[in-house]
Amino acid sequence: MSLLLALELLLSLLALPRLSSTSNSTHPSLDRQAEALLQWKSSLSSWSFDFLDSWTNRSSPCNWSGVACSNAMPPGSGRGHPALVVWEIWLPDCGLVGRLDRLHFADLPHLVYLNLGHNSLSGPIPSSIGAVADLTHLDLSNNGLNGSIPTSLGNCTKLRTLALASNQITGLLPPEIGYCRSLLSLLASDNLLTGQIPQELGYLSNLNELDLSRNSLSGTIPVILYKLNYLFRVNLSYNSLGGKVPSFTGSWIDLDHNKDLCDDSYGLTPCDTPNIDMEHKSRKHSRMVLLAFFAPFSFACLSIASITVVCWRKKCVKSKSKRKSGDVLSIWNFDGKIAFEDILTATENFDEKYCIGVGGYGTVFRVELESGAVFAVKLLHSMEEFSAEETFHAEIEVLTKIRHRCIVKLYGFCSHSQCKFLVYDLIERGSLSSILHEQELAKELNWTNRITIVTDIAQALAYLHHDCDDPIVHRDIKSSNILLNLDYKAYVSDFGMARKLKHGCSSWSTIFAGTCGYIAPELSSTMVLTEKCDVYSFGVVALEVVMGKHPGDLLLPFFCRTEQPGKFNDILDRRIAAPSTIHEEKDAILVALVAFACLQVNPKSRPTMQQVYQALTNRNRPAFMPRPLHEISLQDLHDYCGTIKNI
Numbered sequence: 083m084s085l086l087l088a089l090e091l092l093l094s095l096l097a098l099p100r101l102s103s104t105s106n107s108t109h110p111s112l113d114r115q116a117e118a119l120l121q122w123k124s125s126l127s128s129w130s131f132d133f134l135d136s137w138t139n140r141s142s143p144c145n146w147s148g149v150a151c152s153n154a155m156p157p158g159s160g161r162g163h164p165a166l167v168v169w170e171i172w173l174p175d176c177g178l179v180g181r182l183d184r185l186h187f188a189d190l191p192h193l194v195y196l197n198l199g200h201n202s203l204s205g206p207i208p209s210s211i212g213a214v215a216d217l218t219h220l221d222l223s224n225n226g227l228n229g230s231i232p233t234s235l236g237n238c239t240k241l242r243t244l245a246l247a248s249n250q251i252t253g254l255l256p257p258e259i260g261y262c263r264s265l266l267s268l269l270a271s272d273n274l275l276t277g278q279i280p281q282e283l284g285y286l287s288n289l290n291e292l293d294l295s296r297n298s299l300s301g302t303i304p305v306i307l308y309k310l311n312y313l314f315r316v317n318l319s320y321n322s323l324g325g326k327v328p329s330f331t332g333s334w335i336d337l338d339h340n341k342d343l344c345d346d347s348y349g350l351t352p353c354d355t356p357n358i359d360m361e362h363k364s365r366k367h368s369r370m371v372l373l374a375f376f377a378p379f380s381f382a383c384l385s386i387a388s389i390t391v392v393c394w395r396k397k398c399v400k401s402k403s404k405r406k407s408g409d410v411l412s413i414w415n416f417d418g419k420i421a422f423e424d425i426l427t428a429t430e431n432f433d434e435k436y437c438i439g440v441g442g443y444g445t446v447f448r449v450e451l452e453s454g455a456v457f458a459v460k461l462l463h464s465m466e467e468f469s470a471e472e473t474f475h476a477e478i479e480v481l482t483k484i485r486h487r488c489i490v491k492l493y494g495f496c497s498h499s500q501c502k503f504l505v506y507d508l509i510e511r512g513s514l515s516s517i518l519h520e521q522e523l524a525k526e527l528n529w530t531n532r533i534t535i536v537t538d539i540a541q542a543l544a545y546l547h548h549d550c551d552d553p554i555v556h557r558d559i560k561s562s563n564i565l566l567n568l569d570y571k572a573y574v575s576d577f578g579m580a581r582k583l584k585h586g587c588s589s590w591s592t593i594f595a596g597t598c599g600y601i602a603p604e605l606s607s608t609m610v611l612t613e614k615c616d617v618y619s620f621g622v623v624a625l626e627v628v629m630g631k632h633p634g635d636l637l638l639p640f641f642c643r644t645e646q647p648g649k650f651n652d653i654l655d656r657r658i659a660a661p662s663t664i665h666e667e668k669d670a671i672l673v674a675l676v677a678f679a680c681l682q683v684n685p686k687s688r689p690t691m692q693q694v695y696q697a698l699t700n701r702n703r704p705a706f707m708p709r710p711l712h713e714i715s716l717q718d719l720h721d722y723c724g725t726i727k728n729i
């Protein structure tokens with residue numbers, strides 16, 4: 083019976099009309115957009131601290147805290163001058179109290195990122211949200227929103243993240259969600275959703291994550307979800323679902339605490355009687371007869387389809403040597419799709435000559451498509467081992483959720499049993515470690531560049547540790563995981579070892595992760611993982627940037643609590659001129675002080691990444707050591723590094 087359902091959906095797929103999201107009204111002026119935001123601000127009853135103080139009609143909204151602008155072309159023809167528009171509102175956890183429906187979305191049609199999570203917003207999600215056609219990230223989780231999910235959300239066809247968890251949203255999950263074809267994460271746990279899970283979720287072919295746990299959903303789980311090849315996490319626990327469970331592709335499936343789900347796998351009771359789907363019972367008798375008539379035919383069709391899938395999967399292994407037509411394995415990026423086949427062609431089936439690096443668990447290739455688009459692709463080593471599978475998922479999980487200017491962007495991935503790879507933004511200069519190793523390249527890294535690199539890494543880590551819902555620990559910070567672009571901006575990469583920590587807690591690390599020479603001492607002795615492990619590794623990298631090589635023996639006095647002999651001057655990278663201006667001197671001393679603070683053996687004495695970042699960016703800071711650089715000894719750095727925390 084469930085096979086029939088799938089067929090039915092396939093047929094209805096063909097019949098569904100397409101929504102068009104074109105609109106030809108001229109877009110509101112920046113003033114109008116500012117006014118909409120100011121009106122909303124005046125409707126709020128409170129917010130924390132002085133966060134919204136910059137929101138006044140005296141300055142442009144582009145300068146307000148939590149708001150960012152971008153240039154957009156006028157709608158329609160694409161002619162005319164680009165104009166500044168508000169494209170990001172990022173106010174998570176800002177103590178906002180008030181109603182969301184007072185925010186007039188029709189006046190903010192160019193929003194791309196909207197994050198109002200972890201506030202105290204109430205009222206319904208206004209249906210004008212459908213006017214924001216370019217929205218890719220909508221996070222309204224952890225508020226007090228009620229009412230139902232507006233069907234107009236189906237207009238937001240570029241939506242990639244929809245986070246509505248922990249509100250009091252009622253009603254059905256609207257089938258229109260099926261129009262949001264780019265959706266990667268659909269997170270609506272802990273609400274009051276009722277009714278069935280719509281079949282239309284079957285259209286979300288890129289979906290990675292589906293969390294509808296802790297609602298009151300009933301009926302069966304749509305069989306069609308088995309077709310979602312990238313769905314690696316499904317949580318439907320704590321609902322009233324019943325019936326047979328489709329065979330999901332992913333490995334993290336939680337179906338606990340439901341009414342009567344059955345299956346031979348997932349630890350559920352087997353479905354012994356032929357299961358008649360509840361939703362089907364309620365349908366018209368005539369339809370049943372019709373379906374019964376077509377049953378033999380449809381069974382044949384679907385068998386062929388599933389055999390094709392199996393054969394194709396087998397071929398995936400061989401496809402390294404033999405090209406396969408069709409783009410079943412397609413991956414997403416910002417402007418459409420890159421086909422699996424394109425990547426094979428561009429790299430001549432992953433030929434060595436395109437290899438630009440070998441990482442812990444994968445080989446990185448440079449891919450240049452015919453269109454001129456350039457990417458980095460990491461092809462994973464043998465996926466036989468469980469740990470490789472885990473690192474793959476960890477990386478996807480972390481990188482699809484976070485977004486930061488100093489963290490490498492993930493464009494997509496291919497996940498099949500035998501060939502798995504990840505597609506990233508290509509960062510042109512390669513790793514910090516390779517640059518420091520090359521005499522000529524290292525010479526180009528002047529002091530200003532070096533300070534900026536350390537600051538960029540600090541900013542990325544501060545973001546991971548303090549600005550994500552749950553802190554993320556990278557666990558493998560080292561110079562070969564820091565990439566530099568043509569402007570020497572640093573990007574943190576390789577999140578295969580990354581772990582989420584529950585707020586404020588440490589975690590027992592089950593597998594030993596990290597790289598020798600960068601691992602915090604407490605991790606190897608106690609296996610207790612906290613953010614401070616990254617802080618230590620960051621300290622090693624910061625010192626490496628100052629010295630031009632791994633600090634090596636210089637780390638010993640920290641462990642042995644002996645005197646730190648030598649002068650600061652003597653450890654500076656000799657390949658570039660010594661800091662010449664007073665600013666360069668101050669900055670070099672600051673980076674060394676920060677590094678020493680981070681390398682302290684007691685994790686509690688180390689500063690947090692937020693403190694580090696503040697110390698590095700506070701332009702009005704006092705001089706830490708009012709002494710010329712050549713007079714400073716390493717022991718001085720040791721003795722003074724505690725002051726970093728008080729910035």
Ligand SMILES: *[C@@H]1O[C@H](CO)[C@@H](O)[C@H](O)[C@H]1NC(C)=O
Binds near residue numbers: 106107108
């Ligand atoms: C939309 O564009 C058409 C032609 O391009 C024009 O005739 C019509 O008036 C426009 N509608 C609005 C609401 O601007």
Ligand SMILES: *[C@@H]1O[C@H](CO)[C@@H](O)[C@H](O)[C@H]1NC(C)=O
Binds near residue numbers: 139140
């Ligand atoms: C700015 O807002 C204040 C009150 O909120 C108003 O009195 C003033 O006229 C506004 N100024 C401009 C230039 O719109």
Ligand SMILES: *[C@@H]1O[C@H](CO)[C@@H](O)[C@H](O)[C@H]1NC(C)=O
Binds near residue numbers: 140142
């Ligand atoms: C935004 O702030 C910058 C510097 O703080 C200033 O130069 C610029 O004029 C401001 N822009 C507007 C539109 O207020």
Ligand SMILES: *[C@@H]1O[C@H](CO)[C@@H](O)[C@H](O)[C@H]1NC(C)=O
Binds near residue numbers: 229
């Ligand atoms: C939703 O919340 C608002 C504000 O808390 C309240 O006034 C309204 O009655 C609620 N609506 C429903 C349908 O519960």
Ligand SMILES: *[C@@H]1O[C@H](CO)[C@@H](O)[C@H](O)[C@H]1NC(C)=O
Binds near residue numbers: 103210211212213237
């Ligand atoms: C959604 O798109 C449809 C079709 O283009 C349009 O009629 C409708 O007004 C849109 N909804 C919103 C809220 O903009």
Ligand SMILES: *[C@@H]1O[C@H](CO)[C@@H](O)[C@H](O)[C@H]1NC(C)=O
Binds near residue numbers: 271295296318334336
């Ligand atoms: C699924 O969701 C429930 C409740 O929201 C949570 O307790 C559980 O840990 C989740 N399971 C997984 C595997 O994430």
